[in-house]
Amino acid sequence: METQDNQLKALAEKYEDGLCTPEELKQIRDWYDSFEADGYPLPADQEIKRAAGEATTRAVNWVAAHQKQARIRKLWLPVLKIAAVLLLVASAGSLIFKAAHRTEQPIAWQKVSTELGVKKQVTLSDGSVISLNSGSTIAYPETFSNTTRELKLSGEAFFTVVHDPKHPFIVHTRQLRVQVLGTSYNIQAYPDEVNTEVAVATGKVGVWNSSEKIKKVYMLTPGERLAYNNTHKSYVKSNLRLADIGSWQQNVLDFRMETLENISKSLSREYGVTFIFKDRSLLSKRFQLKVKKESLANILKLLSISGGSFPYSISGKKVTIG
Incomplete structure (x- = not known):
């Protein structure tokens, strides 16, 4: 029991520091939910600290006034258990209570x-x-x-x-x-x-x-x-x-044995144009080209020369290949 309490306290501290994994968060919520399932319902959030103080005080006073340990364990163990639970929740677990039962707000x-x-x-x-x-x-x-x-x-x-x-x-x-x-x-x-x-x-x-x-x-x-x-x-x-890595930030176009199909997609985004392939066999042809961003006409000229001088034309925002 002591080992379990230490584990729960360690989890509560990790939660407070924002270090819990998703699995640990689930463990914390299951732990909280188990109280009500076991017949020990917790009070409302705003009552937790006050209830913890009162329950703990009552339990301590009762223990001080009675000497028979067997009778204490038999009759008052549930009281001590609730007091301990409330005290733990009040110190670190109130954050868990809020996390497990708060109304989810839509994320903006x-x-x-x-x-x-x-x-x-x-x-x-x-x-x-x-x-x-x-x-x-x-x-x-x-x-x-x-x-x-x-x-x-x-x-x-x-x-x-x-x-x-x-x-x-x-x-x-x-x-x-x-x-x-x-x-x-x-x-x-x-x-x-x-x-x-x-x-x-x-x-x-x-x-x-x-x-x-x-x-x-x-x-x-x-x-x-x-x-x-x-x-x-x-x-x-x-x-x-x-x-x-990230050379595009310096307006560098870097194609490494890329297909002309993928290159056309990159050029479409870079220059805001649409490609039309009349010769679809060129789609799978691969090219290697690294160049500082130039005019689209110059880029296409370089690609055409390195790819067997395939025909191309530019009309406004439309590029025709083949």
């Missing part, structure tokens, strides 16, 4: 989106900075919770996260969850792309797929990239130069 979310060809920087309430690439959306709560800093990303962003070991920073994409305590990294998670990619510039990053029954966490360190294929549900881990 802020949403920031970038149009095609536009980049934007967002500074969060904790000081973390998000650089948002074109055609992307980030959603985050106006105020972070007491335990985590969570947000949602569709598109691409570079994160510079303020270190806070008590409040993990978690980014939700369509498939993956990316968690850090404080670091810098890039996430590419466009909904029309086959791969979701996470690349780390500094610190350490944990990545896992929330839809998998057996949670496997991939740990990434600086210079490592994890690519998740949304179609085949497969992972590929690779290395890359630190200078290349």
Whole structure:
């Protein structure tokens, strides 16, 4: 019993410090709910501290006035148990009571989106900075919770996260969850792309797929990239130069043996144009090109020269290939 009490007190302290895991939070709520299930209903929240003081005083006075320990245990153990429970709840567990039984308030979310060809920087309430690439959306709560800093990303962003070991920073994409305590990294998670990619510039990053029954966490360190294929549900881990991570922030276009189909998607977002492929055999042709952002005409010219001089034309916001 003493060991269990110590465990509960340790959990309560962790809860107060915002360090509980989801499993520990569930354990705390189950512990609280067990009181009523066992026939010991707790009073209303505003009565907890007063009731704890009164119950404890009564129990202590009674013990002082009686000498027969056997009789005490037989008749008054329930009183002492309730007093101890109320005292624990009053000291640390009242926070748990509020967490387990408070009325959930709707979370007010802020949403920031970038149009095609536009980049934007967002500074969060904790000081973390998000650089948002074109055609992307980030959603985050106006105020972070007491335990985590969570947000949602569709598109691409570079994160510079303020270190806070008590409040993990978690980014939700369509498939993956990316968690850090404080670091810098890039996430590419466009909904029309086959791969979701996470690349780390500094610190350490944990990545896992929330839809998998057996949670496997991939740990990434600086210079490592994890690519998740949304179609085949497969992972590929690779290395890359630190200078290349998030290079799009300096308007660098970096295609590494990418298909022309994927390149056209990137160029569509970067220049706000639509691609039409008359020769669909070119879609799977791969190119390698790294260049500082230039005019779309120059980019297409470079691609055409390196790809056997395929024909192309630009008319307003429409690009025709083949």
